[in-house]
Amino acid sequence: MRRRIALLALLSAFVLAPLAAGPYLLSVLVVVMYMAYLGQAWNIMMGFAGQLSLGHSLYGGLGAYVTAALFVNWGVPAVLGLPAGIAVAVAAGAVVGALGFRFGVKGVYFALLTIAFAEFTRVLFEHIPSLGGTGGLFLPVGSRDGVDLLRLRGHPLMFYYLILAMAVGAFLLCRRLLACRIGYQWLAVREDQEAAQALGINVFRAKLAAVMLSAGLTAAGGVFFAFYYNTLFPTQAFGMGRSIDIILAPIVGGLGTLFGPILGALILTPLGELITWGTEALGFKAAGLKQLCYGLSLLAIVKFLPDGVWPWLRRRIGFDPADDEEEGT
């Protein structure tokens, strides 16, 4: 009950934030929600099913490029391009998953496979002239007023509420999944595949479901990115840096937890902004300082809170799920 109230309070704060926040703060909050959303999508694969993907930019990039290309070249509205982008990303996830899981590629080797797929897709997209190649793909910026959800053109506030809805939706979806058979199957696969199999779980199918779902959700995040920033470059959209950005929030917040990715994004994004702002205020330019600080905070987390911030924090504030008993009874 207390947890539900706290969640609602947090949600109301985000819903009402635009009343108080200026354009800059609003843009930071968009990034927070965007990272929270992607972190949750990645968490399904790594946190729930225990499959490490270090190439998640592949799915975000595919969703972004497919939907944006349909819009730029044929004027297909985002609402129709989105399913196409998701479908391509899910298919890519199925290919990566099927290859990896069918041939028993596990752990770091599977992670390497995911990187390889993202990398050669990057190279591929750098050589498609109709999608801008290395020069990038630019979406025509129409009116910044108004709200056109079907085409994803309009006011920054529209984007803010859209990504907020996506982050909340992902949270509700993950919570639902963990209470279902497939959620339990993922946990079993994460903990011990041999034991999971002995209990009748089709491990291949469970892992494939996790990859495809995670890929589809990530693709929707990529579509948001494309239409919010209006520019796409293969080096960024499919880059290793993007993949790392995606995994930081859930690791810092708490792998496998529902709230971890959100908390991680709430910590890391403002931290990054603070560093950028601080160095600018002090009048010196230090490229990479943000990344350095991210790296240090990651080190600190691994050293002092290896389960992430959220499992520690929820014990401190008495939100531990082990305390409140008898939910289903």
Next chain:
Amino acid sequence: MTAPSPLLLVENLVKNFRGLRAVDGVSFQVNAGDIVALIGPNGAGKTTVFNMIAGSLQPDAGRIELAGRSLAGLRPDQVCRAGVGRTFQLVKPFGNISVEENVVIGALRWTGDVAEARRLAREVLDLLGLADKRRLPARSLTLPDRKCLEVARALATRPKLLLLDEVMAGLRPAETDRMVAIFQRLNRDSGLTIVLIEHVMRAVMALSHRVVVINSGKPVCEGGPAEVVRDPRVLECYLGEEAARC
């Protein structure tokens, strides 16, 4: 009345690991409602036989049938869904989730309804004396409790045939007796068929209707527990030829 077809039929099973013939012509039958112990010295091939029945290993030759249906080529999850539950000699708890969730996952083998799975999980945990530990993460359990959890998880899948791989090892005599009583009750009340690998003779003598002895992958003899322990061939394979003669 014709003889009932056996629940489990194992015939001329052979398994080679590179040059080593780990299992060499093992055959036995288990009728529904039987409790059969598979015994033999270390390295006799008992666990290899289990792994072949459960689908973790494919036999190089021979036949395994469950209620007349061949298990050849099935994956472990398919064998489980066909009605075979198993425990692992080296226990494999899902360490980072609760004891109850471990068992819920077993029960989700036959139901998609988590609430129903949870009800059965609690019953099974009650039966095995783990009810008060159900909220703990499984990694915090002691080894005897982990063995119980292995059994609970396998039972929750509602198997027709339960394969127990040394679940009594490491238990105190009183705990062994309690475990034996649980299996006797399950066998009597719900007709659960059990095949167990066991070194703890106290459990073997009390529990099994029949004992199959193997040594170096080969069948030695088969019979009631009392007659098997007096068989010179059994003494020989445990203690050596000379000890058996004196």
